[in-house]
Amino acid sequence: MGGRGRETAPAKPDAATLVADECTQDLVAIELCDITKVFPGVRANDCVTFSVRKGEVHCLLGENGAGKSTLMNVLAGIYMPEEGRIRVGGSEVCIACPRDSIDLGIGMVHQHSSLIPNFTVLENLLLGQGKGVRLSVTEATQGLSRLSDLLGVEVDPSTVVSQLSLGQQQQVEIIKALWQGSKVLVLDEPTSMLTPKGIEDLEQVLVRLKGEGLAVVFITHKLHEAFTIGDRVSVLRQGRLVGTIEPDTMRASTPRQLQQMVVNLMFPGEAESLANVAELQDLSDVVGSGCVGRLGEPLLELEDVTVAAERGEVGIGEKLSLTLHAGEVLGIAGVDGNGQRPLAEAIAGQRRVSGGDIRLAGKSIRKLSIGARQRLGLRYVTDDRLGEGIVGRLSVAVNMVSKSIGSPPFWTRGRTHPERIEANAKTLVDEYHIMTPSVETQAGSLSGGNIQKVVLARELSFGPKVVVFNKPTYGLDVKTTTAVRSRIRQLADGGKSGALVISTDLEELLALSDRVAVLSRGRLMGIVSNKPGAEQEIGALMIGGTHVD
Amino acid sequence: MDSIMSADFLAAVIAGAIMASMPLLFAALGETISEQAGVLNLGLEGMMLAGGYAGFVLAYWSGSSWVGLLAAILAGIAVSLLMVVFSVRMGRDQIVVGIAILFAMQGLTSLLHQVQFGESYPRLGEAAMLSIPGLRDIPVLGILFNQPAVVYIGVALIIIVGWIFLKTNFGLNIRAAGWKPVALDNAGVDVIKIRTIAVLVTGALAGLGGGYMAVVTAGIFVPFMTHGQGFIAIVIAMLARGRSTWVLIGSLLFGTALSIADGLQLVGIEVSTDIVNMLPFVFVLLALVLFGRQSYLPAALCIPFERGKR
Numbered sequence: 084m085g086g087r088g089r090e091t092a093p094a095k096p097d098a099a100t101l102v103a104d105e106c107t108q109d110l111v112a113i114e115l116c117d118i119t120k121v122f123p124g125v126r127a128n129d130c131v132t133f134s135v136r137k138g139e140v141h142c143l144l145g146e147n148g149a150g151k152s153t154l155m156n157v158l159a160g161i162y163m164p165e166e167g168r169i170r171v172g173g174s175e176v177c178i179a180c181p182r183d184s185i186d187l188g189i190g191m192v193h194q195h196s197s198l199i200p201n202f203t204v205l206e207n208l209l210l211g212q213g214k215g216v217r218l219s220v221t222e223a224t225q226g227l228s229r230l231s232d233l234l235g236v237e238v239d240p241s242t243v244v245s246q247l248s249l250g251q252q253q254q255v256e257i258i259k260a261l262w263q264g265s266k267v268l269v270l271d272e273p274t275s276m277l278t279p280k281g282i283e284d285l286e287q288v289l290v291r292l293k294g295e296g297l298a299v300v301f302i303t304h305k306l307h308e309a310f311t312i313g314d315r316v317s318v319l320r321q322g323r324l325v326g327t328i329e330p331d332t333m334r335a336s337t338p339r340q341l342q343q344m345v346v347n348l349m350f351p352g353e354a355e356s357l358a359n360v361a362e363l364q365d366l367s368d369v370v371g372s373g374c375v376g377r378l379g380e381p382l383l384e385l386e387d388v389t390v391a392a393e394r395g396e397v398g399i400g401e402k403l404s405l406t407l408h409a410g411e412v413l414g415i416a417g418v419d420g421n422g423q424r425p426l427a428e429a430i431a432g433q434r435r436v437s438g439g440d441i442r443l444a445g446k447s448i449r450k451l452s453i454g455a456r457q458r459l460g461l462r463y464v465t466d467d468r469l470g471e472g473i474v475g476r477l478s479v480a481v482n483m484v485s486k487s488i489g490s491p492p493f494w495t496r497g498r499t500h501p502e503r504i505e506a507n508a509k510t511l512v513d514e515y516h517i518m519t520p521s522v523e524t525q526a527g528s529l530s531g532g533n534i535q536k537v538v539l540a541r542e543l544s545f546g547p548k549v550v551v552f553n554k555p556t557y558g559l560d561v562k563t564t565t566a567v568r569s570r571i572r573q574l575a576d577g578g579k580s581g582a583l584v585i586s587t588d589l590e591e592l593l594a595l596s597d598r599v600a601v602l603s604r605g606r607l608m609g610i611v612s613n614k615p616g617a618e619q620e621i622g623a624l625m626i627g628g629t630h631v632d
Numbered sequence: 633m634d635s636i637m638s639a640d641f642l643a644a645v646i647a648g649a650i651m652a653s654m655p656l657l658f659a660a661l662g663e664t665i666s667e668q669a670g671v672l673n674l675g676l677e678g679m680m681l682a683g684g685y686a687g688f689v690l691a692y693w694s695g696s697s698w699v700g701l702l703a704a705i706l707a708g709i710a711v712s713l714l715m716v717v718f719s720v721r722m723g724r725d726q727i728v729v730g731i732a733i734l735f736a737m738q739g740l741t742s743l744l745h746q747v748q749f750g751e752s753y754p755r756l757g758e759a760a761m762l763s764i765p766g767l768r769d770i771p772v773l774g775i776l777f778n779q780p781a782v783v784y785i786g787v788a789l790i791i792i793v794g795w796i797f798l799k800t801n802f803g804l805n806i807r808a809a810g811w812k813p814v815a816l817d818n819a820g821v822d823v824i825k826i827r828t829i830a831v832l833v834t835g836a837l838a839g840l841g842g843g844y845m846a847v848v849t850a851g852i853f854v855p856f857m858t859h860g861q862g863f864i865a866i867v868i869a870m871l872a873r874g875r876s877t878w879v880l881i882g883s884l885l886f887g888t889a890l891s892i893a894d895g896l897q898l899v900g901i902e903v904s905t906d907i908v909n910m911l912p913f914v915f916v917l918l919a920l921v922l923f924g925r926q927s928y929l930p931a932a933l934c935i936p937f938e939r940g941k942r
Binding site: 210 | 818
């Protein structure tokens with residue numbers, strides 16, 4: 084560049100550098116400078132500076148509660164920051180409400196779906212777009228087909244959203260975010276509910292959008308996704324931006340090195356958890372090679388079980404039989420809403436089976452109540468931790484014993500022993516490293532990860548025989564996820580108990596399970612031993628292929 | 633006049649049904665709009681009473697039923713402002729505010745009426761009729777085409793509201809405000825504004841319903857004259873699930889139940905008025921038992937909206 088500069092205009096050696104500077108400046112799509120956002124008692128964002136360039140995917144990593152979503156909600160106009168400036172395309176702007184953000188070309192796919200389930204795809208896209216009185220259906224249909232061509236997806240505009248798969252719903256959300264010619268696309272944890280195929284499709288879409296010159300912010304918990312999808316990676320910790328890995332470094336490092344860098348940024352000075360994270364990556368190999376041979380006696384047997392569907396969900400329509408052995412973690416894979424919840428609740432006793440039999444250690448429990456099943460050592464860790472996992476308004480201590488109300492040693496002859504409840508809670512809080520101000524704190528005020536630990540502590544105490552885990556690490560950060568997974572593995576490795584783990588995260592099942600069963604549309608598609616190559620086999624079963632055993 | 637099937641009896645029942653169903657129709661249509669926008673308006677009957685009282689007084693002073701009905705609409709809007717301020721803007725519990733509005737209006741209208749008219753109950757003249765030449769001469773059904781002018785406005789409103797819900801941006805925004813206000817907010821539309829407009833329209837329609845009752849049907853205002861009809865309208869709105877044609881059908885059904893009393897008296901069958909007055913409520917119970925399971929209410933009904941609340 085310098086050479087050419089000398090040839091044409093030897094008098095101005097600085098011109099070329101100046102132009103280059105302006106180019107970089109032009110490339111920055113948005114810039115958040117020194118953003119501070121305070122909630123009562125928490126500095127959710129503390130002087131965060133963050134930018135994303137055109138044609139780039141910038142990944143934002145961090146624990147639960149690190150302030151990732153808050154930062155993006157500032158950009159979306161949901162929150163007004165106490166301090167800081169926002170620049171779009173180089174000029175300073177004020178974003179006071181979502182409308183401002185949309186008008187600036189910022190499109191957002193929020194962590195929780197922004198689609199209205201009982202509206203059609205077209206109605207969802209038209210929401211808030213209208214100029215004039217009547218709905219501009221024709222225009223919208225054209226717009227939709229243009230964008231679906233761009234993304235390489237196919238969506239029927241008249242379908243009601245609740246009838247789409249989660250992957251398709253997400254495609255609609257991206258189309259909605261891009262609807263008004265967005266320049267910046269923010270994706271907040273878009274992959275947490277997707278199948279491996281869905282994630283691959285999403286990656287394709289992002290590559291296309293990058294090609295169109297779009298700037299993309301990608302928030303995720305999964306490190307390997309950040310490394311495959313992202314051009315740049317930034318890490319937030321406790322509301323502060325603690326580090327950014329630039330594209331040059333990204334290209335020059337191996338995934339393992341990158342992982343070390345990120346984990347060091349996220350959990351400085353916690354060598355122990357680092358070891359665990361690294362360990363988990365290898366666990367799948369260990370499990371795959373060693374465990375399959377040494378299954379203990381059958382603990383939980385399902386024989387020809389069918390479960391009726393409740394309104395709008397998929398039940399267990401076809402007779403399902405499987406056996407969980409002592410010392411085993413049996414994974415249940417499948418896209419969310421394919422009969423997992425009915426299956427889990429039928430085993431736990433929260434709903435009736437419409438056919439077949441369930442046996443616990445050889446004894447039929449089909450007709451037993453929830454409580455009776457619990458006394459026999461069957462425990463259920465629900466996926467709805469806030470709704471049915473805990474009573475938010477009650478203390479951590481009471482939640483720890485809430486499944487044994489009225490029974491000794493906490494209650495004797497109708498009398499409560501608060502000191503025993505408290506002592507029990509203190510032991511468990513220490514054992515499970517639950518971050519809570521005290522055992523008297525309202526359980527609902529804890530973070531999601533700590534609530535999950537409270538639920539685990541309750542269900543795993545008193546030596547359970549069989550524990551059913553429904554999406555045990557959904558929405559948890561890397562560290563808590565690791566802790567929860569080790570607990571599950573420990574339970575089974577004791578050799579006396581077994582765990583049934585339902586998860587939509589295939590990686591998790593591969594890391595934990597001895598065998599993986601695949602559910603699709605309420606049907607058991609097959610059971611795969613966790614050995615190298617199992618992932619492809621499971622993937623094929625998930626999308627409805629036939630399993631060759 | 634002996635037979636229940638006589639033309640006169642049928643015509644009387646139809647006329648009475650239309651007469652009795654109009655207040656329900658206006659109020660239920662209003663409640664439908666506010667429910668679809670996520671606001672359960674239990675103060676509906678209070679708004680009807682306010683409309684009835686204001687409509688009666690203005691019609692009495694001016695001698696024009698139109699002036700009365702306009703006043704009824706304005707009174708309904710004024711009362712619904714309470715709902716807007718406390719429930720929509722300040723996020724207070726909709727049920728509590730609604731009940732407070734009901735009791736406040738029962739008291740206020742009775743008090744004002746007592747102060748102005750004491751124990752006398754003056755009557756108004758006949759309201760403006762609109763009869764369609766030719767059609768009005770059809771036997772029995774001709775009665776449909778010889779009605780107070782407001783009736784035609786009501787039927788037109790049913791069609792207009794149905795069109796707004798299905799075909800306009802505003803209708804889409806209203807439904808979104810009731811089903812998932814967060815989505816509406818994310819799409820850049822002011823949820824509070826949409827809900828405010830919806831509640832004000834509800835007030836206007838409930839006021840009109842009450843005004844119709846006092847000015848057109850009765851020609852008189854009596855304290856507590858709505859007799860639970862606001863609540864029947866709420867039930868109609870819940871069962872209609874946002875579809876205005878079902879508001880029309882529901883109102884006509886309940887209106888028929890209300891008017892059967894008059895029809896029975898006309899053919900000389902005497903039934904205790906207490907029993908007759910119970911009929912509409914028996915109807916409500918029956919309707920709820922038969923169709924209540926299917927009344928899918930908007931998901932965000934009764935939930936105040938605040939941006940960014942976690």
